[in-house]
Every structure is written in structure tokens, then in C-alpha cells.
Amino acid sequence: MKALVYLGPGAKALEDRPKPVLAAPTDVIVRLTRTTICGTDLHILKGDVPTCQPGRILGHEGVGIVDQAGPAVATFKPGDRVLISCISACGTCVYCRKLMYSHCTTGGWILGNTIDGTQAEFVRIPHADMSLYPIPDGADEEALVMLSDILPTGFECGVLNGKVAPGSTVAIVGAGPIGLAALLTAQFYAPAEIIMIDLDDNRLEMATRFGATATVNSGDGNAPATVMKRTGGRGVDTAIEAVGIPATFELCESIVAPGGTIANIGVHGTKVDLHLEHLWDRNVTITTRLVDTVSTPMLLSTLRAGRIDPKRLITHRFKFDRILDAYETFAHAASTRALKVIIEAQ
Amino acid sequence: MKALVYLGPGAKALEDRPKPVLAAPTDVIVRLTRTTICGTDLHILKGDVPTCQPGRILGHEGVGIVDQAGPAVATFKPGDRVLISCISACGTCVYCRKLMYSHCTTGGWILGNTIDGTQAEFVRIPHADMSLYPIPDGADEEALVMLSDILPTGFECGVLNGKVAPGSTVAIVGAGPIGLAALLTAQFYAPAEIIMIDLDDNRLEMATRFGATATVNSGDGNAPATVMKRTGGRGVDTAIEAVGIPATFELCESIVAPGGTIANIGVHGTKVDLHLEHLWDRNVTITTRLVDTVSTPMLLSTLRAGRIDPKRLITHRFKFDRILDAYETFAHAASTRALKVIIEAQ
């Protein structure tokens, strides 16, 4: 089969690979119908993710059709249409019992990282009963691809951890796909204000269309002052970090209100300064989280009910044999204005 | 009246001052029967607390007897025995309505900071209905002095924020009075392990007597390895920082388990390194808090019920005219083995 393979820092190729086979009785083989590319895939390609070794098929998102199911799989049979979670979970380990699937002792984020992923014609999904979701009849499969990773990530790491609440004030730093996913899902809770902060006016304009009540271009260094002014000097109840660099995290520190929360989503490669000399007495909470995808059933419900339209995040579509072009488009988002790119089976 | 007055960095004196008078209809004047000294008073004396200006009477803890009550005070009348909260709260501002009394817009930590405090014969207490508590008949007043600040601080900032729970694993970094108050109140929740970490073997020995299940002297730099080994490589569910310097905060970062919480109590004078490159995907929570004293009624109940014995924190007693000696004793805790010192009216 064809697969997009990581070949080491800066290198990738569309290669021929053997079709995966069942390795455990709880495995399923899925034939992909649609997949996508994540910012994390770009991190891997830069060589920033040491757990992912050359030779790995990338990708941890997608929808498809069950091709084969192991004998201990209870929920799925060949022919079933399924949503693939970016997180694999055994359901029974100490972390899974706490609904912290991200830290499953035999799962977590392994797809396209420590085992072969979804940017291929077929993929093996371990712990299939916990790691796949049946696709409801009539569901829009493109929209569902957004539920593999980006929507639960924005929601769990940003909105839930950030305790977004009716009438509250939210700032989201970073209007990329993840920040916009947080923006979409924050609206489940009717906050009074959602202030979107980014350097790119195009993305800020998009944020306004997606429901931001205010936008701030942080390029001039005045973002903290602007946010404080807009919040009557109080700061925001929730500051969501959706970039992953020290400057944006520290921006969150400077705008969080007493009693507020900084919810980190960004993947950080270096330490940041935590200004406890200002924050020690401010009753703030800071959270980190690798998405657990515990919210996937809920997101499926809201999608089915029409309470959210994640297709708005999709800007481009490619056939699988043009996946290298898809990478180009996604990697140059500033010029292509790409958010999420859908890659379809031939 | 006699009062202990801050005269600028490094300087204090026992002076004669006029007795305070009612300034608002919601004020009460309390005649102190017992007060104590807090680590924060030492910070002020070092010049580290710019809000506290020379000339200020120090002290934010104590018990006493109502001397005068303003006309709008509903709960107290002259002669009532009262516990003074270190936090003054109006009860009606936006923060008080969220039970964040520490950030009351006309209160918070003002006693012995921005208004005259309790290390005197009399003190004026603003917002008295919210900031004083009636002392139950037969209560031990010495024990109650521990409820002005140290017990609610250890409990709210450390134990509650740290989500200490039955069967969980807790580490407390810093076995001074605040760390020991956290140790005492952590036991409200029956954690399986409470590991106490400090540099001072005397204090660690005391921690064992107060209920620590293990102690670690961090002097050799191996504390993180020791804690990880003791917790089966997993780390602790709750790490309570009760010192206030970068090294101890970073120790907490290194021992918190996935899904765990770092609850900061320490007063920090400088920034710390937050290692998001390790923590971004660990599902951890970090909290800061200035005590709100919302738990004071609960602490009074547990005290009355004999579920806690805060008198164990008291090591020395002085009459008020020897308060300078009390400061000496408290400031040299390593040699005097002082925890809390009680200062009694003559």
C-alpha cells in the first residue's frame, strides 16, 4: 500500500509499504477513506519528536472502514465505518480508569509516533473497542476527521481545563487550527467574551467569523494592555495558550484575572518563565494536558445535533497520491491560508 | 497603647501608639488577648513587602475581646470573644461573591500591611461581620490563634487546591509552620502517603510526629530520585510547595505524577523556571492562592470536634512586653526550634 513515511529530520516520502496485519486480538485494521495533517506532523518532520523514528508512517487522524477485526474486538466488524481517535486506550490500566487515556500504559499517542499511522491506505488500530468510534448514519465524514484530534484537543485542553463558563471572559492566544477549535468549542458554554490574539490578521478575521467577540494583533507588543483595557483592568477568566512558545505563555500570565485559569494546549520545546513573584497570591490555576479524547462521544452528539460545524476548519482537499502537495500547503499556512487539509482515498 | 511597629527594612520597635477608633459603621475594635508572629512579618522586616510602609503596626493573627462595635455590625457586641481572620472581607464585592475574600476590593490582606495590625493591645477590624468569628464557649484560645492564618493557609492553598484525596500520595516541600499546617490538615482526607521534604532533620522528625508517613532530607540533591522511587516511579498526586524559592518549586515540578497537582503556598520574590517542555503533556495542574479564609468555619468545626490539634504547632509563649524576644526566637527557628510563638496580653 501507499504510505507517507518519515525519513528523518526534513525528509519524508510517499512509499510502498506492506499492508498492516492484526497483531493482537483487540486490534482492528482500518482502510482509510480520509485523513489529514496535524501541526504535530510538522514537528516530527523538524526532528523535534524523538519518540518518532525514521521509517514511521505518519498521521494520527482519520476516518475509514473496518477491514479486519481481531477475535476479541466486541464493537466493530468488517464494513463498519469508523472514526479513529488520535489516542489509543486499553480502558483498564490505572490511567484509563481515571479517564486519562493520554497516559494509557499501552496506548496514548502512539499512532504515527511509535507505531505506524493513518497517512496510508490502511492502518492497524490497537485497543480498537476504546480507540475507534462508530460513525453515525448520514454523518459527514469530512467533519468527523476534525474529531480525531483537533476538536477534542481544543475542547479538553483549552475549554474544559480552562473552565470556560457562561458569562465568562476568555482569551485564546493563537488562531491556528487548534486555537480555532478551542474557539468553536468554547461557544458550548456561552462565554460573554472571546478575545482572539494572533500575529496574522487573516487568521484573526477568520476568528471573527468563527465567533470571536474581539481580536487583538499582538505584533505591536501591546496585547496585554489591550486585553486589560477591554476587561476593565481585571484580565480574563480563561487564557488559552495555543501556540507553544515562551512569549505566548507569558502573555497568558500577564492577562489572567485573579481567580482565573491558564490552560496550555501548545507543545513546548523549552522552559518558560513563570512569574510567581506576581502570581503567587493571584489564585490562578495553570493546566497542561495531552488530549485524552474522553470528550469524543459528547462531540459526536453535538455534531449530530448541529450544535457545532467543524467543517469550517477545512480549507483544502487533496487526493491521497497528492499528499506531498497537501503537506506543502499545510506547512505554508501564512501564504496558503490553510487550516485543515483533507486527504481523501483515491 | 503598646504596639510593635515596623520602622523600615531591618528595624522595628515596641512603641506607644494611640488606641484605634472606629472608622466605619462596620468596624469593630478588638482588645487582643493573644497574637503571634508570621513568616510574612519577617518578610516585611526584610523590606520585601512594599505595600507595608514604615510606621505600620504589624500582625494579622490573634484572638481577643470586642471592645467597641460600629452601629452597622450585626453579629458582635462588646465583650464577645472573637477570632480575627488575617483576611478582611466586605462580603459583597465581585470577589467576595465568589468566595475569593483574599481579593476583596476593600479588604484582603490589609491587617499589619496597609492598615495597623494585631501586634498591639487593640486593633481595628474593618468589615467585622465577615472578618471576625465568635469563639465557641470553652474553646482553647491558643489553638484558635492558629486559625487566623496558618491553618486556613495550609489547608486552602495546599490541601484543597492540591486536591488531597483518600488513598492519594502527597509530598509537602518545606516543614516550617505552614508546611506542618498543610500536613495536619491533609489528614482530613486520609491520603495513603504524606512525604515531608526539608533540609532540617529536626523539622522532619517533628513532621513524623505530626503524621508524615515518610521524610526526605533534600540536602543531598537526591530528593526527586527518592520520591520517585518511593512512589514506584510514578510521582506524587499532590506536591505542596511551602517554601517560596525557585529550587523548591522546581522540585515539585520534578516529582508530580501525570494528572497530579502542584499547589503553591510559598511567597515568591522571583520568577521560577516552568519546564513546560516536560510538563506540557503530563496533565498537571499548578495553583497559586492567597488564603481566602473561607474554610475558617469548617476549621472551627473540626477543632470543636477534636479532629485536629493545632496547638501542636505552638512551641513558645511570651508576654506582650517581651514581643521583641518573641521575634528573636521566631526568626532563629533553626536554633530555637520555634514553630509558632504565642504572645499573650499582660
Added chain:
Amino acid sequence: MKALVYLGPGAKALEDRPKPVLAAPTDVIVRLTRTTICGTDLHILKGDVPTCQPGRILGHEGVGIVDQAGPAVATFKPGDRVLISCISACGTCVYCRKLMYSHCTTGGWILGNTIDGTQAEFVRIPHADMSLYPIPDGADEEALVMLSDILPTGFECGVLNGKVAPGSTVAIVGAGPIGLAALLTAQFYAPAEIIMIDLDDNRLEMATRFGATATVNSGDGNAPATVMKRTGGRGVDTAIEAVGIPATFELCESIVAPGGTIANIGVHGTKVDLHLEHLWDRNVTITTRLVDTVSTPMLLSTLRAGRIDPKRLITHRFKFDRILDAYETFAHAASTRALKVIIEAQ
């Protein structure tokens, strides 16, 4: 001044009464600009509320202008425009400290019950700092009248207690003003389904316009079966009782899913059958609540942000001298299709 006075079961009159005077330093006298009538006022008129004695001026909702403020009132001064909460709260008693203002030991629901109320030209408001809210500039005062009682009641007793959540399934039994207020505020949480149940097709049609995703006329006795079918045999996550009779409460018992919640809003005059023989092992929660109005600041924020439009609940308007007509219209809602009636100062 003119006032609507309860004269005993079945009897009321528009009478001349003396203007109220300040009785405590924390009181405010408000000149009403708008008030309304509540279902509870009809209960009183039936003689069902023994705490309310003949001679009482009715009404516990309204907006107005501060006429006089007691010397201990910190927040309000004559001329301020204010929203009156149906609940008076001292802020300092054991219940207020738990944010259970409904049970304030010197407040709670007293207006138009145990002290004179708002269906008059002037009203005395005790504990004014906690019981009035400043009206934001440019706010629509008609909409604000809905925040005195009906919106916080639907929200706190129904939506919050019922734990309405994104993607969840909700049934609201009773499409009167309170049920519709629950319907409006339930949408803060993006539930997947809100099924409205009533006997009156007009009200159900209105519920559809207000955001119900399904409606069920329970007149044929098949409501439980219909709801179970619609929810795939599982039942609803949240069943909100907004009527106050045994039949509607027992309907809730029959449609709540395992793990679900029955949130009672209705004012009950008699016991109901609790079918523990069916429910003991269903992991259900049942809640009761007199509104605390702790959500008023939040509701003001969502109103200001345009996240909710409570004016939709207003169907009729009357000048104050026609308040008896307003009562007629409100009391015959089936024929007049009245929800909330606004009564304006002359």
C-alpha cells in the same frame, strides 16, 4: 403611594399606602419603574402561602431608581438605576457564606411575602448591597425584569442543578414562564436535545421558537413512552420539573436515564410518590432549590453580551394603575397566551 395588596385568599386591591422608610442602615428605598407578576403571587392569592399574611404588598421582581440609601450602604446612592433580586441576602450568615442566599437567616424570599414587595410605587430593600444590582448603562430595563426571579430560577434550580452539559439530553416538563426560562438558559450549555413537555400546544409551539428540539403534548398519557423512544430507550440526562404537581414529578421519574438528574423547580403543595423500588439502583440525583440568585452577575454578563434575549418572555405590558387587569391577563394564560406581563410606572 399606590400598591397592590393581598387581602386574604381570593382577595386583592390596589390601595393607598404610606411610602416605606429606611428601617436599617443597610436598607435602600427604590422607586419602581417596572415590575411584574409571578406564578407565586397567584399561589399567595389562592391562600397557599401561609407565611404571607393579609395586608401584604405583593411582588418580588422589578427594576427602579434608588430613592434613599441607608448610611451603611456602600454600593448605591440616590439616582442609581437598580435591578431588584427576589432574594434578599445579608452576605454574612452561615447560609450566605455558602452562597445559599435563599436561606439567609435574615433574608431569603421575604419581598412580597413577609415584608412589603415591589408591586408598588416604592419598596424598601433590606441588605441592599447584596440584594440590588447596578443596571449597566444602556441596558434594556424590560429585559432586566426577567433577571429578578424567573431567569435565575430557571437557570439555578433547573439548568445548574440539572447539570445540563454539552451534548446531553434534557427534558423540561412545563412550558410556562419558568420552564421557558429554563429552556432559554439551558442553551448556555449546548445540549444536543431539549424536549419540552406540556399540555398546551400553544406553549409548545412557543417552546419550539425558543429553541426546543422536540415537543411532546402529555395530554394523551404517552409522554414517557414518547420520550423513551426518542432517546433510544435510555431516557434523558436531565429532567427539569417546572410545574409542581405529583403527576409531572412522577413523569420525570419515569424518563430519567441511569446516571441522570431530576431538577425540581416546581412549588409543591403535597407529597409525591418516589419510586425507589425502580430508582434505588439507577444512580439518579434529585435536587430541590429555592433560587439563590447567585447567578445574577453571570446572567447580567450574558445579557450584556447578547447571549440571551429574555425579552422574548414578555407578552403584555400595562401601566401600574391597570395592575388588576395585568393580574387577570396573567391568571388566564391559557386564553390570553400570557407569559410575563410588564407593569410600568405611570
Added chain:
Amino acid sequence: MKALVYLGPGAKALEDRPKPVLAAPTDVIVRLTRTTICGTDLHILKGDVPTCQPGRILGHEGVGIVDQAGPAVATFKPGDRVLISCISACGTCVYCRKLMYSHCTTGGWILGNTIDGTQAEFVRIPHADMSLYPIPDGADEEALVMLSDILPTGFECGVLNGKVAPGSTVAIVGAGPIGLAALLTAQFYAPAEIIMIDLDDNRLEMATRFGATATVNSGDGNAPATVMKRTGGRGVDTAIEAVGIPATFELCESIVAPGGTIANIGVHGTKVDLHLEHLWDRNVTITTRLVDTVSTPMLLSTLRAGRIDPKRLITHRFKFDRILDAYETFAHAASTRALKVIIEAQ
């Protein structure tokens, strides 16, 4: 093998039965070393549990040694010592994902109910990875038998649902084994008061030894008045119903404080009167629950840490061939003073 078999209302026998065999790849066969009898077994024998049909081997508690493990069992192998949970859970269904194992669509309480149980030499455990727990080295197996059902039931249905908290006031109605299990585990949270209510002075005396701060014999009908007096007229924060009849549930209704919780543990065979005419405005919560055994890992931790001593619940011991005597002893608790009886393998 020998097994205790239910033969229809009023009838049981110790019979020879074939040893169970693996029926699914996720099954384990356990050789019992210790089991016990539950009040629910007596209910079955009265014919009150229609799901349990004649011919069924009873019992849902016990510890033992793994005899055989299905090919898809990840955690256990022959020879492992295991604790059996009374609840079987697949871990992947909609209820298991919410940690509501009691409602697992292919599990829940099935042992000794809809499939053969643990009062036998061997038992088949479905969904073994989720339904068995490894026994820590050196653990006391008798104590562990209390963790199959009675401790998690008292804790989850009574203490957790009842929101027992430091300094709070608790009443437990019913001092049988379940009520005493609630009493033991309530002490994880340091409540100020635990008032035990029963008709049997022997059990009340035992409750005092187990940590009750007060006891009330409800035989004279004055229990509500006594509790109200003892709580200063306020009632209890938590009322735990551990009997299962209308009178005891209604007693809970009469003593719960405003804002309090009634946590039902009792198995009810008939409806009860819910006095909403008194409770509608009292801000109370009523909960029901079939134990989920989600707290088993935590209970194992507290047991290992010595924070609880469940062996105190064990009053009698029998060899397996005398299980009929064990039933006699357990069924006549008033005269035998039996709480839990341990039945040991020969």
C-alpha cells in the same frame, strides 16, 4: 465442585455442580479462597430479586487464585491472587466510559444474580481485566473480602454521594454491615459528627466503637427530634439511608439540613413518600446508586496504608462445607450479633 444454589423462594442447598469453563476470551476462572454472604443474598432467598432465577449459584464477593485465564486477558495469569469485584465491567460501553460500571451493558451486578456466583469452589469472572484486582503482597485476604462489595458500597453510595466533608455533620440510618461500612469510610473525610441511628442497641454500641460520635435508638419515634436538637435545629449535612424501607428514608427527609444531601444505599422494594411540600425550597439533593466499584483502587490504597481496618466488620468464620450454618448465623444477626461472616475454602 460444591456450590450454594438458590432453589426458589425460601430454598437453597449445597450442591455438586460442574466446574465453570471459560466462555469468552476475556474470562478468568477463579478458585475461591474466601467468600462471604451479603444482605442481598437474603433478599434473593426471599424471592425479592426476580432477575435471579432458581438454579443460580449465589454470591458476588470473595478473593481467590486465578485458575485459568482467557487468551485476551492482559492483566492476570494462573496463580495470581485476586480480589473479585461484585460488579463486572467491560470498560468500553457508554456507561463504563462514564465510570458507571454498575450499568455496564454486558456486566453490572451479574455475579450470583444472572450468572453463577462466588459461593462455590470456582467462579467464572467475565471482563476479568476490569473486574478483578491483583492482591498486593502481604495483604490480609480476610480484610480484602470486605472490598468486593460492602466497603465500596458504603463509600460510593453513602459517603461520596453524600458529599461527606471535613467538619460536616452526618447521620447514618441503619447500623448493619453496610451502614457500618459507610461509618468507617466516612471517617476518610473527618466529619465533625457522625450520628448513627438504629433500633438495635448492640449495633449502636458497635457503631460507637467504630467511630460514631453519637448514637440514637429510633425505637421511640423521637429520632428526628433528637437529631434536630443535637444539630442546633439545623439538621445534618448528610443523611445516609442504609436500610431500604419507607420509614428510614422518610426519617432522612426529616433530618436533612437546608443544602444537605440524602444518600440512599438501601435496596427498596416499594415506593416512599417524598415530602416535596416541605423539601421543594430546601436546596436538598437525593441520590441513589448501585455501587460502581470505581473506588476499589483507592480503597486498596487506604487499606495498604493502614488508614482503614475493614476486618472489624468480620464477626464469624466458617469452612465452606458449613456455609448453611453461615447463612443461619448471618440471617439471625439480632441474636448472633453477626456482621460479616467469612467462608473459607476447606
